[in-house]
Amino acid sequence: MQQEILDYVDSLAADLQHWRRDLHHYAESGWLEFRTATLVAAELHRLGWQLQMGREVISAEHRMGLPDAATLQREEQRAIEQGALTEWLPHFSGGFCGLVATLETGRPGPVVAFRVDMDALDLNERLQDDHRPFRDGFASCNAGMMHACGHDGHTTIGIGLARTLMTFAAQLNGTLKIIFQPAEEGTRGAKAMVEAGVVDEVDFFGAIHIGTGVPAGELVCGCDSFMATTKLDVDFHGVASHAGGRPEEGRNALLAAAQATLALHTLTQHSGGSARVNVGVLRAGSGRNVVADRASMKVETRGGSNQVNDDIFARTQQVIAGAAAMYDVEHHITLMGSARSSQPTAPWVRFIRQQAAQIAQITSRVDSKNQAAGSEDATWMMERVKARGGQASYLIFGCDLSAGHHNEKFDFDESVMATAIKTLTLLALNIDQYREEEK
Numbered sequence: 001m002q003q004e005i006l007d008y009v010d011s012l013a014a015d016l017q018h019w020r021r022d023l024h025h026y027a028e029s030g031w032l033e034f035r036t037a038t039l040v041a042a043e044l045h046r047l048g049w050q051l052q053m054g055r056e057v058i059s060a061e062h063r064m065g066l067p068d069a070a071t072l073q074r075e076e077q078r079a080i081e082q083g084a085l086t087e088w089l090p091h092f093s094g095g096f097c098g099l100v101a102t103l104e105t106g107r108p109g110p111v112v113a114f115r116v117d118m119d120a121l122d123l124n125e126r127l128q129d130d131h132r133p134f135r136d137g138f139a140s141c142n143a144g145m146m147h148a149c150g151h152d153g154h155t156t157i158g159i160g161l162a163r164t165l166m167t168f169a170a171q172l173n174g175t176l177k178i179i180f181q182p183a184e185e186g187t188r189g190a191k192a193m194v195e196a197g198v199v200d201e202v203d204f205f206g207a208i209h210i211g212t213g214v215p216a217g218e219l220v221c222g223c224d225s226f227m228a229t230t231k232l233d234v235d236f237h238g239v240a241s242h243a244g245g246r247p248e249e250g251r252n253a254l255l256a257a258a259q260a261t262l263a264l265h266t267l268t269q270h271s272g273g274s275a276r277v278n279v280g281v282l283r284a285g286s287g288r289n290v291v292a293d294r295a296s297m298k299v300e301t302r303g304g305s306n307q308v309n310d311d312i313f314a315r316t317q318q319v320i321a322g323a324a325a326m327y328d329v330e331h332h333i334t335l336m337g338s339a340r341s342s343q344p345t346a347p348w349v350r351f352i353r354q355q356a357a358q359i360a361q362i363t364s365r366v367d368s369k370n371q372a373a374g375s376e377d378a379t380w381m382m383e384r385v386k387a388r389g390g391q392a393s394y395l396i397f398g399c400d401l402s403a404g405h406h407n408e409k410f411d412f413d414e415s416v417m418a419t420a421i422k423t424l425t426l427l428a429l430n431i432d433q434y435r436e437e438e439k
């Protein structure tokens, strides 16, 4: 029976490629996944999954880094023109582009949930013949939005998993859930889904990523190196004046931002673990001969533990307030995203390793990988599941890439999608073999 299921996943290859390339072509960045979400909803509904959508699974006030209302409206129109399914769109309207699909088998057993993300990056895709998506006609048609992190693959894995689990539903026990999350980039979306309670009943949780420098054929069963992070926008508001005639009447927002930037980059000494601060964007001023009355910054802090990040973030707020005070300007901080660091639970990682050993395409299995991993907001879900006594992990499926993540030439070997679907399917299928203690 198990071989029949693995063969079934192989038979989906052409469909998976079709889905992935369609999603890649119509890339939609965070909170703007209107077309994507409607297509996922229609397909999972057709397959017979129960759906919870939009506000049911996203807490409005916990959304971080939401685009402004005009952008949300414009992008929803754009999505309609690009084939978003209007009968499903009302659920997602206004920036609620998430859904949770549930399959109740009616037989006793745990709740097993997998999370995939759906958003693209704010990046222009390379439109040259040396880039396969362009050559083969599926490069992004949306300027400034590109699937350069593989989330088109993740969404496709979610769809393929939904098909496979439904096809073999008679073999499954307990409850299966697939969580389709918006706005992972900038770590903006997961918290709002956690606050809506989407993982509150989950016993076993897995989030996934493809690529990230892990070699093809390798599975990282429990990535444990994500940094806690906080993303903030800062606005300084001063007073403009004549730079030659009345400079003393000005309140210089540009200098406050510049001082803050230099000071922020000195904050990363911490005995508790690694720490980072980055001012990634600084914009200020309006003209050569005007004392700058406006400045804005996009900032992130990170820490090897939640405590380190919390400490660095607290100091970051003090430094910004201090720099504003130096130049007598107002300042305002807006929280734009956040994620936690989270350790996978060992018995579940062990089970993942055991199950993956049955998949021919996975030639190497490691528990974790000692590499700087950046951040991931699925850690909010992991932490919630663990807090309730559940098991949680983060799986990385290695694959060949044409360029690094977040690069305009990013592309991946599509065969990794079937490998991931097989792995997640076996976890669900064989969950009754899970043991807390090592045998």
Ligand SMILES: O=C(O)C[C@H](NC(=O)Cc1c[nH]c2ccccc12)C(=O)O
Pocket (backbone or CB within 6 Å): 184, 185, 186, 187, 209, 212, 223, 229, 372, 373, 374, 375, 376, 396, 405
């Ligand atoms: O903080 C963010 O905006 C999230 C973003 N996240 C990623 O790029 C995902 C990521 C980075 N490295 C790894 C390694 C494994 C899985 C996922 C990743 C980052 O760290 O800048």
